Amino acid sequence: MDKTSKATVLALDIGGTFTKLGVVDRQGHILVSKVVKTEANQPFSVFKEQMKGEIALLTASLDATHSIVAIGIGAPNANFRTGEMINPHNFKWGPLVPVKEMIQELLDRPVFMTNDANASALGELYFGVGKNMKNFVVLTLGTGLGSGIINEGELIYGEHGMAGELGHVNVFPQGRQCNCGLKGCLETYASVTGIKRTVFELLSDSNAASVLRSYSFEDLTGKDISKAAHAVDSIALEAFERTAKILGSKMADTVAHLEPEAFIIAGGLSQAGDLFLKPLKKHMETALFNAYKGKVNIVLSESTSGEAVLGPAALAWQGLGL
């Protein structure tokens, strides 16, 4: 596609709290965008009406020389193959939500949908730090742990479009209770919520002084833990160390499956920067099989939350084969 083209895609990032809409060109420029509150507690038909209005406004605000050639959607629990959100937590939209079909009705263009973590991985491939890579894994360490796997420049979708749920790899068979019903899932350790749980475990096991003793579980944030660690708080430092050890070991297992060139770390926990990256690299390296040692990078995502539409935009471009 040449640089003078005015083709664009409409990108939707549907979240439990906010839905982000944007029109994006092949170079990753966000031409127009908007953030609206997701009516997740209302029936799905309400969301449909809302999208109808917002898409009309957005397309009307577009320069007349631009045309929308496809639509990309990222959403929690979205299935690439069926175009549905499947049992999405925090949404009162039913067990099978036909988002792709709904958008297709609003705008008669090719529509592509996948889960938010997969879309993020494509965003990194097209417009982010994965731009010059073909094989990598994106780990989004936020409330949970989301993941997307790129192999030879393509997402791995799996047999039913549900591949890449690394948050539910097992760490300890009788470990922490996970929201999914299993015990010891990786996201109960390696996520913002996970490191909070580790801080509270350390506060109960040890009697060391710590600024973190003044926080309730609800109030404590990832930033608070980072700040404490920068101030050499022993509990905070140990929490990062333990989180890195568990995640590093599981990343080594992921390498034994896929042998990626790199991991791209995104989400709240990535904001700790070197504080987390250094122990993570050390622990992954220790756990790697010989053939992989020294060959797998860990890098931080440079994408901001304002750029969340770049993932679904990349999905649309890839869907078009561009």
Place this chain on the structure above:
Amino acid sequence: MDKTSKATVLALDIGGTFTKLGVVDRQGHILVSKVVKTEANQPFSVFKEQMKGEIALLTASLDATHSIVAIGIGAPNANFRTGEMINPHNFKWGPLVPVKEMIQELLDRPVFMTNDANASALGELYFGVGKNMKNFVVLTLGTGLGSGIINEGELIYGEHGMAGELGHVNVFPQGRQCNCGLKGCLETYASVTGIKRTVFELLSDSNAASVLRSYSFEDLTGKDISKAAHAVDSIALEAFERTAKILGSKMADTVAHLEPEAFIIAGGLSQAGDLFLKPLKKHMETALFNAYKGKVNIVLSESTSGEAVLGPAALAWQGLGL
């Protein structure tokens, strides 16, 4: 390719003890084949001379209407991208063995090489129980644990051609010593050697009577353990149970990465049949993330050791795009 074609490929399965050669058509018929002792303790040039003679004999014995259009090679530690065997244990051929180049010199046809477990996975895809599947993982449970991953009908090779070493996924951070230098690798539990180690652990922990108390570690085989289990020997049954529990849990982790349709189990341990398959299915199912429950099969390979050339043959056919 139509059924009247006489195009064939030359397939080589190089093992530490034997090298198997065969000429195979696109339907998986082995037209001619031979097994020779691998001169793994002699210099690589000796193996080259040996192959020169054997390939000449084999091609001479071919019906004149057949022509060899490509060569496929499966070998331990073989790298698809470089065409070399890298630090192969049990071979005195040096750290980087240019097998692909050597065969190319002998026969001027396209040559494709990958590790033996990857080649087996392609063999299942083209000619075996994976014939009607696009997404599956082959686990070969023999002396070690070999694996090959098929995604959308293609092998996953990884950034440097080294993907699919599931034998070195970690089970316990301070677990059993592995040949690779790490501790607690999956193959130290889930392989013929692994179940032998488990039997010896059980014989030391428990004081139950068992026919297995009369075997030395060296003499004990996977068949002996199966036979004892069929005779309701409690140590043997518990060894299968523990092996299945560990492997089942790690297979659930593999599903969280790749969401395959099935696992295909091959190698010595697969000969135990339902004795192993039943607990394995139970334990994998328990450990699976909700979205995957009831969706992933475990099947036994039907390929025999006499058909080992079918893997490298499939590699050659896939290399040709056929």
